[in-house]
Structure formats: structure tokens, C-alpha cells
Amino acid sequence: MVGIFQSWNIALSIFNLCLISAVMTMGANIQWGYAGLINFGIMGYTALGGLAAVLISVDPVQEAWRAGGFDIIMSLWLIVIMVLVIRFILKRFEKSKIRTYSIAVIIISGILLIRFSAEPGIEAIEAVDPAKTGFLGGFGLPIIFSWIVGALFAGGLAFIVGKVALGLRADYLAIATLLISEIVIAIIKHEDWLTRGVKNVIGLKRPAPYEVDLQTTDWFIKLVEKFNSGKLSVIDNLADRQAALNQLVIEGSSVFVKLCYSGLFLVVVIILLILTQKALYSPWGRMMRAIRDNEEAANAMGKNVVKQHLLIFILGSAIVGIAGAMLVTQDGLFTPGSYRPMRYTFLIWVMVIVGGSGNNFGAILGGFVVWFLWIEAAPISLFLINFFTAGIPETNALKAHLIESVPYFRFLMMGLGLLFIMRYRPKGILPEKIEIK
Amino acid sequence: MDFVNAIILLLNYIFIPALTYGSQLALGAIFVTLIYGILRFANFATGDMMSFGTMMTILFTWYFQSLGVSLGVLPTALLAIPFGIIFMILYMLLIDKFVFKYYRNQKSPPVQFAMVSIGVMFVTQAVVRIIIGPGDRRFFDGEKFIIKAREFKEMTGLNEGLAIKSTQVLTIFVTIVLVSLLFWFLNKTKTGKSMKAYSDNEDLALLSGIDPKKIVLVTWVIAGILATIGGALYGLDKSFKPFTYFNNMLPIFAAAIVGGIGNPFGAFLGGYVIAFSEILLTYAYKKFFMYILPESMEPNSLVQLLSTDYKFAVSFSILVIVLIYRPSGIFKGKVL
Numbered sequence: 001m002v003g004i005f006q007s008w009n010i011a012l013s014i015f016n017l018c019l020i021s022a023v024m025t026m027g028a029n030i031q032w033g034y035a036g037l038i039n040f041g042i043m044g045y046t047a048l049g050g051l052a053a054v055l056i057s058v059d060p061v062q063e064a065w066r067a068g069g070f071d072i073i074m075s076l077w078l079i080v081i082m083v084l085v086i087r088f089i090l091k092r093f094e095k096s097k098i099r100t101y102s103i104a105v106i107i108i109s110g111i112l113l114i115r116f117s118a119e120p121g122i123e124a125i126e127a128v129d130p131a132k133t134g135f136l137g138g139f140g141l142p143i144i145f146s147w148i149v150g151a152l153f154a155g156g157l158a159f160i161v162g163k164v165a166l167g168l169r170a171d172y173l174a175i176a177t178l179l180i181s182e183i184v185i186a187i188i189k190h191e192d193w194l195t196r197g198v199k200n201v202i203g204l205k206r207p208a209p210y211e212v213d214l215q216t217t218d219w220f221i222k223l224v225e226k227f228n229s230g231k232l233s234v235i236d237n238l239a240d241r242q243a244a245l246n247q248l249v250i251e252g253s254s255v256f257v258k259l260c261y262s263g264l265f266l267v268v269v270i271i272l273l274i275l276t277q278k279a280l281y282s283p284w285g286r287m288m289r290a291i292r293d294n295e296e297a298a299n300a301m302g303k304n305v306v307k308q309h310l311l312i313f314i315l316g317s318a319i320v321g322i323a324g325a326m327l328v329t330q331d332g333l334f335t336p337g338s339y340r341p342m343r344y345t346f347l348i349w350v351m352v353i354v355g356g357s358g359n360n361f362g363a364i365l366g367g368f369v370v371w372f373l374w375i376e377a378a379p380i381s382l383f384l385i386n387f388f389t390a391g392i393p394e395t396n397a398l399k400a401h402l403i404e405s406v407p408y409f410r411f412l413m414m415g416l417g418l419l420f421i422m423r424y425r426p427k428g429i430l431p432e433k434i435e436i437k
Numbered sequence: 438m439d440f441v442n443a444i445i446l447l448l449n450y451i452f453i454p455a456l457t458y459g460s461q462l463a464l465g466a467i468f469v470t471l472i473y474g475i476l477r478f479a480n481f482a483t484g485d486m487m488s489f490g491t492m493m494t495i496l497f498t499w500y501f502q503s504l505g506v507s508l509g510v511l512p513t514a515l516l517a518i519p520f521g522i523i524f525m526i527l528y529m530l531l532i533d534k535f536v537f538k539y540y541r542n543q544k545s546p547p548v549q550f551a552m553v554s555i556g557v558m559f560v561t562q563a564v565v566r567i568i569i570g571p572g573d574r575r576f577f578d579g580e581k582f583i584i585k586a587r588e589f590k591e592m593t594g595l596n597e598g599l600a601i602k603s604t605q606v607l608t609i610f611v612t613i614v615l616v617s618l619l620f621w622f623l624n625k626t627k628t629g630k631s632m633k634a635y636s637d638n639e640d641l642a643l644l645s646g647i648d649p650k651k652i653v654l655v656t657w658v659i660a661g662i663l664a665t666i667g668g669a670l671y672g673l674d675k676s677f678k679p680f681t682y683f684n685n686m687l688p689i690f691a692a693a694i695v696g697g698i699g700n701p702f703g704a705f706l707g708g709y710v711i712a713f714s715e716i717l718l719t720y721a722y723k724k725f726f727m728y729i730l731p732e733s734m735e736p737n738s739l740v741q742l743l744s745t746d747y748k749f750a751v752s753f754s755i756l757v758i759v760l761i762y763r764p765s766g767i768f769k770g771k772v773l
Contacts, residue, residue, distance in 0.1 A: 165760065171548060176757060183753050190744065346555055405566060412564070
């Protein structure tokens with residue numbers, strides 16, 4: 001529809017983001033719909049997925065490694081040693097005040113030590129050509145790998161968060177995960193040696209061909225010619241026809257690149273959908289529902305509730321991590337400053353609730369519907385405003401003000417949508433289906 | 438003399454800013470804690486409700502300014518705050534009637550309330566942005582400083598200047614008055630006591646003839662007062678921007694939970710705990726040590742524990758630590 005009204009290019013980019021949103025929503029849906037765990041930290045996992053894309057695909061900056069690599073690796077070792085020592089203390093000694101205090105002392109002194117050992121390295125790295133690099137770079141591998149690594153990163157973070165916070169009551173868990181994701185973003189934003197911080201990383205590698213290359217490739221030009229042969233044959237003049245063809249090739253190339261992305265994303269969505277559907281109807285899925293609906297009973301039946309919660313928390317977050325890596329892949333740039341809770345946490349939650357929690361198709365539908373509305377809210381509300389104020393002259397202050405603030409109607413639409421769904425269809429558009437045998 | 442200089446330095450850059458910021462957080466945290474204790478949900482619309490109240494205050498400030506009314510050295514906004522409060526309370530009651538009441542009657546679980554409050558958050562954000570726009574607004578007028586840094590230096594002959602902004606004094610003063618009034622109300626009046634009873638045990642309170650409708654109404658009225666004054670003071674001290682207010686929700690939550698959610702006094706102190714730890718941990722102490730240590734021992738680096746970029750992260754880390762070791766907060770609130 002947008003393809004006809006606006007352009008195929010816009011339609012495809014909305015479609016791609018819909019697919020990414022669907023993946024994120026599936027991740028959140030696994031946690032909330034299957035297990036009843038509330039995770040407001042989606043933003044943090046998305047950003048970690050993005051970080052994975054950078055670390056995997058960017059070529060390593062040799063100079064920076066020479067300048068400060070040794071210090072950084074030393075500090076990493078220090079962290080590992082610190083964690084091991086703490087684990088040893090936790091295992092070896094009984095729970096007591098002395099143990100708690102000594103762990104606190106170890107952590108604080110460890111942090112100070114790491115700071116002192118890493119400081120010169122970080123400064124040296126950030127001094128290496130700060131306008132272009134100023135960070136360690138990555139491994140220079142194809143960016144597709146980052147989708148898996150992003151999942152690993154996000155899963156790792158979820159493991160730590162889950163260990164710490166999963167014992168909390170639902171609304172506490174929501175706040176704790178939200179705040180932890182803010183901490184993650186703060187670190188990504190300000191540790192320039194790792195991520196370039198707010199200086200952003202641009203020009204990442206692509207899994208799809210570049211438009212410029214396509215425009216000079218023979219088979220692609222022929223393809224475009226074939227597709228538009230009807231349109232081209234109307235033009236008689238040879239020069240005009242060539243010009244029209246060039247224009248079509250330029251347009252076609254960007255559509256083609258977006259189609260490549262769509263194909264890749266679609267594969268991910270389908271694989272995930274098959275896996276999550278299988279999981280939902282497996283004995284494991286039934287156990288998760290049992291735990292969600294009655295924790296004590298499930299516990300009494302011998303199910304390890306804590307372990308299963310942790311597992312599903314990690315799985316869901318890993319899926320969100322994949323989506324984060326996909327997002328950075330399609331944008332080709334990593335901008336830590338753009339990760340905001342509104343867009344990456346609350347909007348995803350609207351998608352989950354609207355689509356239908358516990359239903360994977362609902363999650364995908366929610367991702368599509370909500371993202372589409374989020375993007376198209378401004379044109380729609382502009383149309384509505386013009387329609388309702390048709391009788392009022394253009395110069396009217398109120399009308400001008402309304403038209404000026406059209407971009408903010410998307411918040412209104414989302415909020416009202418969420419409130420109405422919560423009130424009149426609390427299970428979402430596609431509610432959870434459980435067959436009883 | 439150096440010692441006095443060092444003290445003034447800390448006063449100027451740590452103590453007074455932290456006290457001001459802490460007061461602003463404390464008002465918000467009491468708001469969160471009241472809603473949590475009595476209506477029993479985590480209100481994710483906190484920041485945006487505060488920005489709504491501030492917006493109304495700003496609109497009335499502009500109106501008064503256009504009429505030529507002013508309070509002389511004091512900011513005109515003080516005159517506008519009562520009107521802002523009225524509109525804030527009306528808005529809150531409207532939302533309660535159309536949104537929260539339904540779920541209260543259904544006895545929905547707290548998580549559902551939290552989700553609904555996210556819907557309210559979106560709507561409020563839209564309303565604020567549509568009415569006043571997303572930009573930065575300053576609405577402060579009147580005398581800016583009580584003591585200027587240069588005047589202080591001339592007066593005392595010290596090297597370090599002490600600057601006290603009138604908004605800082607105003608914030609601290611208003612907070613103290615408001616919070617003492619609130620505690621008097623909660624502890625001494627009949628309505629306040631019945632609110633506490635309702636928060637402690639709803640069924641028992643209902644049995645003893647407490648009217649739940651009245652309790653909810655009074656809660657929203659107090660919440661409206663706190664939200665508007667807290668928001669307006671923050672806006673006067675810094676500036677008004679809807680996005681900042683949304684972000685402030687996070688340290689406010691941190692303050693409320695650190696203090697023990699459901700416990701107003703805990704929330705009040707929690708605000709200062711968060712503010713002081715944020716500023717103490719991210720301040721560069723180089724100059725301070727230059728004053729108190731002999732020259733040979735002067736530090737080369739900035740002596741900064743964490744860079745200022747991690748300001749927010751500090752308060753969130755404190756919260757996470759508190760959540761792990763003392764989920765009920767420093768001052769035992771509701772045990773959850």
C-alpha cells in the first residue's frame with residue numbers, strides 16, 4: 001500500500017524494520033508470554049547486538065592494538081582473576097559479614113587497579129587518529145557472523161542480569177532490567193576505545209551488494225530493462241530511453257539491495273518462528289506455561305523454576321541480540337546515542353501486548369502493525385487534521401500549531417492503542433491458543 | 438586558609454548542587470512511593486506527569502508575564518504553580534477515572550497496572566509535546582543569584598568563590614516546607630492515618646469503614662501537588678524539556694526503591710542518597726587535594742573516581758546493589 005502511495009523504496013525499508021521489530025518482539029514474547037518474565041532491558045540487548053556487529057565486521061586497527069592492546073588485555077585478565085577469586089571465596093567460605101565485606105573490598109580495589117592499568121592504554125588507543133578510528137576495531141569477519149555473536153553477547157549479559165535480578169518481584173524486575181540496560185548503554189556510549197562511543201561507527205560492511213556496484217553490472221541493467229520493457233518501449237528517442245533506463249537502474253539498485261536484506265531477515269524470522277513454535281508445543285513449552293501459571297505447583301512437581309527462568313531469560317535476550325545485530329547490519333552504522341528506552345524498550349512492549357503475548361504469530365503481527373503505525377502515524381494524523389479542520393483557514397493559529405506538531409501524534413496513537421487493547425482485548429489481537437487434550 | 442578554601446570548594450561544587458538535585462528527586466520519589474503504597478503499582482508515567490504539571494505552570498507563567506504581573510525578585514512561576522497544580526490534579530483524576538479505575542475494580546495484578554501506566558506515559562508524552570513542543574524552555578525570571586562567586590571572593594578574601602542561585606535556595610526551602618507538611622498530614626490527621634491504614638492492609642481498612650474512593654482521591658491530589666512542584670522546581674533550576682523529564686523518571690525510581698518503596702520518609706532520604714552519590718563519585722577532586730595536601734603530594738591526575746558520563750549509571754548501580762542485598766530498601770518499606 002505504501003509502495004503504491006509513496007514509493008517501493010520506503011515500503012521496503014518499513015518492511016525490513018518490521019521484520020527486525022518482529023524478531024525483537026519474538027524475543028520479548030518468549031520471556032513474557034511463555035514464562036511471565038518481564039524484561040524492560042530490551043534496549044540494552046539490542047545495543048549489545050549492535051556492538052557485536054561492529055566488533056565482528058570492522059577491520060582491526062593495528063596501530064591502536066600496538067599502542068594500547070597490551071594494557072587492555074592485562075585489564076581483561078585482571079577482571080577474570082577478580083571474578084575467579086570472588087567465586088572461590090563464595091564457594092569456600094560460609095555466608096558471613098566478613099565474607100560480604102571482603103568481597104566488596106576485592107571488587108573496589110579490583111576496579112581501582114583495573115582503572116590504573118587500563119588508563120594509559122585507553123588514552124593511547126583513543127589518541128590514534130581520533131577523527132577516523134580511535135578504537136581497537138574488530139575482527140574483520142563478514143558481518144553475518146555478528147548475528148550469532150550478538151546473540152551470544154546478549155545471552156551472556158542476560159545470564160548475569162538473570163543471576164542478579166530474577167528473584168525479584170515482577171514490577172521490581174521491570175525497573176531493575178530497565179536501569180541495567182541504561183547502565184549498558186552508558187558503558188557503550190562512553191568507552192570510546194571499544195565502541196568509538198558517541199562518535200559512531202559508520203560504513204560497516206554489508207552482506208548485500210552496494211548500489212554503486214550494481215549500477216555498473218551488466219546483468220542487473222539487463223534485468224531492470226526487462227522488467228520495465230513496456231515502459232521503455234513507449235519512449236522513441238534513443239537518448240531519452242537511455243536516460244530513463246539510467247534513472248530506473250538507480251532506483252532499482254536501492255530496491256534490489258533492500259530486497260536482499262528482506263530475504264536475509266525473512267530467513268531469520270522463519271527459522272525463529274519454526275523453532276519457537278516447536279518449543280511452544282514441546283514438553284518444555286508446557287513446562288514453561290506450568291511454571292508461569294503456578295510457580296509453586298510446578299516447583300512441587302520437581303521442576304527447577306529458577307533454572308528454567310534463567311534459561312528462558314537468556315534465550316529471549318539472545319533473540320533480541322540477533323535483532324540488534326540485524327538492525328546495525330541493515331543501517332550500516334552504529335550510533336550508541338540513538339538507543340533510547342522509548343524506541344527500543346517501550347515500543348517493543350507495545351508490540352508484544354498488542355500482538356498477543358504467548359503467541360508467536362501474534363508477536364510477528366504486533367511487530368508489523370505497530371511499526372507500520374509508528375512510521376505512518378505522522379502522514380495519517382496529518383490527513384486526519386486536514387480532514388477535520390477543512391473548514392478552517394490555513395492561517396488559523398490552532399491549525400498551524402497542530403500541523404507543526406504532527407510528529408508527536410505517534411506517541412498519542414501508540415498510547416491510546418495500548419490502552420484500548422489492554423482494556424478491551426487484554427490478550428492481544430491474536431491471543432494465546434492452548435489446546436487441551 | 439587553604440582548609441577553608443577546600444571546604445568552600447566542596448560546598449560550591451558538591452554540597453549545594455547535590456542538596457538541590459536531591460530535593461527535586463525526593464519530591465518525585467515521594468510521588469512514586471505514594472502511588473505505589475496506596476494504589477499499588479509502579480507508575481511508569483511519573484516523569485511525564487511531572488512534565489505535564491510543569492508545562493501547565495509554564496503556560497500560566499507566560500500568561501502572567503503577558504499581563505505584566507511579577508513577584509519582583511522571585512520568579513513569576515511561583516504564582517503560576519497553584520494553577521498548574523489544579524490542572525495537574527484534574528488531569529490525573531481524569532486518567533484515573535478513565536484508565537486506572539477499571540483495573541482497580543478488576544483487582545488486576547500490579548504488572549498489568551504497570552503496562553497500563555506505560556500507555557498513560559505515551560499519551561501524556563504526546564499531549565505535552567503537542568501542546569508545548571519538544572524544545573528546551575526556560576521560564577525563570579527575577580533575581581538569579583543570591584550570592585555571586587565574585588562578590589563572595591571580595592567579601593571574604595578567599596580564593597574560592599561561593600555562588601548560590603536563588604533557585605537552589607528556593608528548591609531546598611520549598612521541599613522542606615512541603616515535606617514537613619506532608620508528614621504532618623500523614624501522621625497527625627485522620628485522613629492521613631486512614632491512608633496509611635489503607636496502604637498497610639486494604640481489607641482491614643475497608644472493614645473499619647475507610648472510604649476507598651476518598652483515599653484514592655486524596656492520593657491523587659497529593660501526588661498532583663508533589664509532581665507539579667517537583668517538576669516546576671527542576672524546570673526553574675535547570676530548564677524544561679519533555680525528554681529530560683522522561684529520563685529523570687529513572688533516578689526517581691532509584692531513589693524511591695533505595696529508600697524502601699511505600700515508605701515516604703525513605704523516599705525522601707533516598708533522593709539525597711542518590712543525588713549525593715552521583716555527584717560525590719563523579720566529581721574531580723584534584724583542586725580539593727591541592728588545597729589540603731602539601732605541595733609535594735599534590736596529585737597529577739584529576740582524582741576522579743568515575744567520569745561524569747557515568748552519572749546516571751552510578752545511581753542505577755546503587756539501586757541494583759540495594760535490590761540484591763536489601764530488596765525492601767534501606768529504610769524498610771513494604772516488604773515485598
